[in-house]
Amino acid sequence: MKQQPGPFAGRRVLDLSAHAAQVPHALAVAMAARLAADFGAEVVRPAAEGVDRLAKLPPLLPDGGSALARFLLAGRSNGEAGAFDAAIGDEVALAEVAAPLKVRISVFGAGDDPAMSELGLLGLSGMLAAVQPRQGVPVRLGGHQAPYAAGLSAFTALAAGLRAGRPDTVDVSLFDVACWLNWKAAASVLLLGDAAASREQRGGWHTLPAADGHVCLVYMAKDWPALRDMVGDARLSRTAFATQKARGQNLDALDDILRPWFAARSRAEITAAAQARRIPIGPVLSPAELLADRQYAARHFLTSDGAPRLPLLVDGARPDWRRQADKELPADA
Template sequence: MTDADPSGQGPLAGLRVLDISTVVAAPFAATLLADYGADVVKAELPGEGDGLRSFPPFKDGKSLWWKVANRGKRFVELDLRTPEGADLFARMIPDFDVVIENFRPGTLERWGLGPDVLMGLNPSLVLLRVTGFGQDGPAANRPGFARLFEAMSGLTHMTGEPDGAPMHAGHPMGDSIGGVFGALSVTTALLSVRSDPQRRGQVIDLSLTEAMFRLLDFQTIGYDQLGRVIERTGNRNQYSAPADVYPTADGRFISLAGSTQATFRANLRAIGREDLNDDPRFSGNAQRVENVEAIDAIFRAWFAAHSQDEAIARFREAGGTLAPILSIDQIFEDPQFQAREAIVAVPDDDFGEVRMQAVVPRFSRSPTRPGRAAGRLGRDTEAVLRPYAPAPDPAREP
């Protein structure tokens, strides 16, 4: 791996990706491909760059979110809206396997760079088009943001306290989940290219709202077959019991899970209530969900009488299923995260070295590490674009 090219290791080594997308979801798809070894070139608007560069948190005026969200890429300035920029971009297409974009539908076509043009230049190209609502339909041209995807998918409706307003998570999960779907769809399409005798590429139409909607398996079939609309239940699990967030005696919190009989028996051992194994109200998960108030009250009272450390020790000894709710400072100190080296140091142009999440998952035969943290605007413009610059016009020479 060289300073000019942060790729070169991992299962996708040799794959070349052009990322012309902005902000979170589509760039995250490209970053995952970079994590796995692809050479990802990110093209940004000259002088402005990706809007994520202006997102907090900041250190010395530099966005820290930017550094992790676009790690492992090379950065060029390129204005596709100009004839010169569009021509340079078109010259690059034959040398790349994947293009990732998230402009509103019709934008690439308006610039003369629609799928027919790009795939005419490279018939094996995989073009990932990421939008809030898809390339067609009445909402296709609406602006898209993670909270909109989450709200329209049904997730926000079922999140929050029963007597409170619907709630979003404190992070744009719709974008992150869309990025995972994007990376998965690209690698799936590349397998299709490999197995096709004609090595034909294809266009991927990824709606971020539909990606969020796809995750919520049981809400759709439940409504279809039962007419059931899932409502908010706070931290209480929708499909197993007992499963909730419980305060401990020392003012900390525990998250409890476990839907099988084996895990329920282990959790009962942990709180010294094996007698409840014979209670018909709790004889199976369905019965416990039906009698959730009763079983939840028993566990809630036990946690309220014990510290978090005591609860963890008792459940660990009994083979129970709980976890402390960790803040990021606790994650840095957690033995499991440390043993797995889930946080790694990455070289950075501004701060020398920064720490961020390791590559997920691990590959036994193709070990991976994150490339350098995302760099300054246009960092690699000359090195990347020089081979594609048009030859000087002799008629213009003085």
């Protein structure tokens, strides 16, 4: 089956993620550019003048390379100088660029771009409330939700600008996007009060150590009886753990009871026991383990070198608009 060229075929996009002054900006720019490449654009990414901020970000693969960088930077070339239809970057990197369409990433908006970490973005937007601090120490959410979402917003702006075909500069605020993602928290504060929402949300979404690593303990109120019976400790039947709200208020005491049961078993034993009771508990896997995972292999989620790709099939085939229209898709696509 032949694949048609993408909607942005023939367009040149300048990816300035290697020249971004901050990691959140670099991640957002790279995500937007990755999507542009997937939709057929020629994406040029000039090399960093010093250390590339994305090159060593975890998770790391067995060969020492960054799986994140291989995913985000797929479909790029160093390219040749010349005209570009669009450029994506932060304010400083875009200052010397003459592309008609510019997508500018900042923290709070044009001219308001202070130093900011991902943890800071999550804290300011209220997203840290999704992961309760343990012993007073805030914990960042896994992955890169805020920059990736900003990258998707930047790509949307890019697509609209290329479609319109007129010069423009579009500003994407990392903070505004994170606040939009977290709109439920704002609604909870307005309707219930911050403390009430926080207490209600505390509960069973965290990791616990197993005999050979960690498992992700994820369960909802409906799963509690099955989890309680699986562990089989009579203390779990106490009033202190009778409701989701009570379990959240007594989370440390709950973990003290659960931890020995999990620590005495392997990840595979825990996962099998949980799946038999339809409890959504699963192992925390390393990048090397993911390469051998049957589910990931069946969905072709990882390439042979470990770079992730979206497990998306269209009419049974994996869309790849970077291919020439006259080139056959591989047999395993």
